[in-house]
Amino acid sequence: MAEIVIKNVAKSFGSFKALHSIDLTISDQEFMVLLGASGCGKTTLLRIVAGLETPTQGEVWIGGRRVDHLPPRERGIAMVFQNYAVFPHLTVFENIAFGLRMKKLPQAEIDGRVTRTAELMHIEQLLKRYSGQLSGGQRQRVAVARALAMEPDVILMDEPLSNLDALLRLEMRAELKGVLAASKTTTIYVTHDQVEAMSLADRISVMNQGRIVQAATPVEVYRNPAARFVGSFIGNPPMNFIPATREGEGRWNVAGITVEGPDAGRERLDFAIRPEDVDIAPGGLKATARVVEPLGAHTLVTTEVNGAMFRAVLDSDIRVSPGDELSLVPKPDRVRWFDPETTAAV
Known part of the structure; x- marks a missing residue:
């Protein structure tokens, strides 16, 4: 032993x-x-x-x-x-x-x-x-x-x-x-x-x-x-983080959209999602493509969401050009939340 x-x-x-x-x-x-x-x-x-x-x-x-x-x-x-x-x-x-x-x-x-x-x-x-x-x-x-x-x-x-x-x-x-x-x-x-x-x-x-x-x-x-x-x-590219404000019990405003989350007894949390865990669909985060990097099977798109950088890894079949307006929908089961003061997971 x-x-x-x-x-x-x-x-x-x-x-x-x-x-x-x-x-x-x-x-x-x-x-x-x-x-x-x-x-x-x-x-x-x-x-x-x-x-x-x-x-x-x-x-x-x-x-x-x-x-x-x-x-x-x-x-x-x-x-x-x-x-x-x-x-x-x-x-x-x-x-x-x-x-x-x-x-x-x-x-x-x-x-x-x-x-x-x-x-x-x-x-x-x-x-x-x-x-x-x-x-x-x-x-x-x-x-x-x-x-x-x-x-x-x-x-x-x-x-x-x-x-x-x-x-x-x-x-x-x-x-x-x-x-x-x-x-x-x-x-x-x-x-x-x-x-x-x-x-x-x-x-x-x-x-x-x-x-x-x-x-x-x-x-x-x-x-x-x-x-x-x-x-x-951990992760390349790393997680995206967006400040979130409480809208009600278990509901959070993340860059203008409502996302279900923990009822943490706080008014603010940090919303987090990995770049590969978003889809292009209506009703998502409003993003403007800034840089597009083809990586073979995938395309890394660096966007701007609510004035902050937000990365998305998309299938290479999805055509995106700099300046395009995108709607990025986070996969609900992949969203994570962090306390902005302690930085610990909630």
Whole structure:
């Protein structure tokens, strides 16, 4: 069992508080992604789990054992870095075997582990090459193989695909997900790329300013954001937000149309809808097309609604030109509401 429990963890660097009382439980064999913009604290949290940073307060438990007082080598973890950290003067075999030799394992076991992980990462034909002769994607496979060869309880990954081009990232995402599922290893993966997070994660922890704003499945984070920040960060393009005023019990005025919503005991809320969750039909939001971007199967139309920007993703068969007047009807079951003061979902 390699359940990870992070209890009330905080971290300060002088007067700057990088993490604020983080509580998070990651189940055995779960793939958890820490997602957020640069500076949100996700890498700091990963480094605390790894033992590369000491928390100012709180505890870290791995597999039922408290580890925040232990050095990295005693935590049962392996780490894959953004810059690969492979040794150019060693062959692929020796790179993968490096940690195993440090543990003084028998040569037969080293040979077996290196061969198995190389086959798993499809680099068995590269074992005799020096890593300096490899492409970026091949070096990343070596770094993952080296981590897997250690047979750790936990693998920690810090933006491991960010240096690869778009097509290679797509290939490596699919490969990583399959390999780590097969290895049954608990994984924490740090990224600022929401596509990576959505495609890889069992659960996503969305972070902002040193706090976890929401920890949930990709579908839940996308469809039911717990705060306005999550709705604006997840999704490309992000959610649209329009101020709404109360018309009566369960009825709200949104840019001139009446929309059914919560009876929240407030006079104002923020109405939110994703760009793909609107249809062109009579009686909707009055919008003026400003920018039209064909995207193949879909067309992204940036409009103006009540003086504010509003994006709509429409079927490419719908012809729209800049200056066109549109009526955009939100799908009722996809509307979300947020408190404008707390920014929390209502």
